[in-house]
Amino acid sequence: MSEMFSMTDVTVCYDNVEAVRNVSLSVEEGQIVTVIGPNGAGKTTLLMAAIGLLASRGRMVFQGGDIGKMSVEDRVERRLCLVPEKRELFSDMSVADNLLLGSYSLRDRSGVQTTLDEVYDRFPRLKERQRQAAGTLSGGERQMLALGRALMAKPKLLMLDEPSLGLAPLIVREIFRTIASLRDLGVSILLVEQNARAALETADYGYVLETGEVVQSGPAKDLIHDPRLITAYLGGH
Ligand code: ATP
Numbered sequence: 001m002s003e004m005f006s007m008t009d010v011t012v013c014y015d016n017v018e019a020v021r022n023v024s025l026s027v028e029e030g031q032i033v034t035v036i037g038p039n040g041a042g043k044t045t046l047l048m049a050a051i052g053l054l055a056s057r058g059r060m061v062f063q064g065g066d067i068g069k070m071s072v073e074d075r076v077e078r079r080l081c082l083v084p085e086k087r088e089l090f091s092d093m094s095v096a097d098n099l100l101l102g103s104y105s106l107r108d109r110s111g112v113q114t115t116l117d118e119v120y121d122r123f124p125r126l127k128e129r130q131r132q133a134a135g136t137l138s139g140g141e142r143q144m145l146a147l148g149r150a151l152m153a154k155p156k157l158l159m160l161d162e163p164s165l166g167l168a169p170l171i172v173r174e175i176f177r178t179i180a181s182l183r184d185l186g187v188s189i190l191l192v193e194q195n196a197r198a199a200l201e202t203a204d205y206g207y208v209l210e211t212g213e214v215v216q217s218g219p220a221k222d223l224i225h226d227p228r229l230i231t232a233y234l235g236g237h
Pocket of ligand 1: 040042043
């Protein structure tokens with residue numbers, strides 16, 4: 001397995017407060033890696049730094065190249081992609097136009113229609129609703145649209161910020177099934193979640209973030225049986 005993405009001793013500050021402190025993690029090619037942790041642990045901050053929306057100290061390597069000082073545009077062009085927590089769809093625009101916007105960073109336009117067809121195959125619900133305004137979709141459909149739009153950029157590493165947030169349990173299961181199927185397509189995934197159980201059931205490897213620091217890490221199948229994590233995050237099952 002080769003390394004897709006890594007952070008080494010990454011620190012991110014808001015004014016002088018360190019929201020993320022000396023975090024090191026890595027995602028191997030074709031892996032789903034999850035970062036779990038409570039509210040305010042620094043999970044969103046970590047992803048914002050990875051995509052370049054927040055400045056950070058430390059080292060960040062994507063596909064063998066140092067991206068730590070690169071602009072967001074350059075990172076996106078290298079096929080690093082973030083689906084933010086708020087999903088940030090264009091409510092007044094149609095499903096189809098939201099999807100097409102996802103491909104704007106691709107220089108080569110020749111494959112856009114094929115990619116759109118692949119996204120519609122993966123999400124038949126979006127195909128049915130392609131002319132509907134994004135703002136009229138249900139919560140689950142919006143998350144599917146956000147995932148579909150990210151896929152339009154042909155990501156090598158897809159970073160997802162709490163894709164299960166605000167969704168009913170059945171829909172959460174569907175979203176995580178979809179995420180697992182993306183790995184089967186060869187997309188590497190960095191998944192930030194408060195829903196620790198669903199995230200660990202889907203992921204290959206996990207990191208636990210508390211107050212800005214990694215306090216534990218390991219194969220997801222081991223973390224899910226860890227007594228401390230069961231008490232703290234996994235609902236005691
Ligand atoms: P949640 O799951 O609630 O989104 P999180 O793990 O994603 O939490 P962050 O949103 O990354 O956590 O926040 C980490 C810390 O940084 C928190 O203490 C938060 O209050 C602080 N923080 C976040 N954004 C800012 C900001 N723009 N300015 C100052 N502090 C911030």
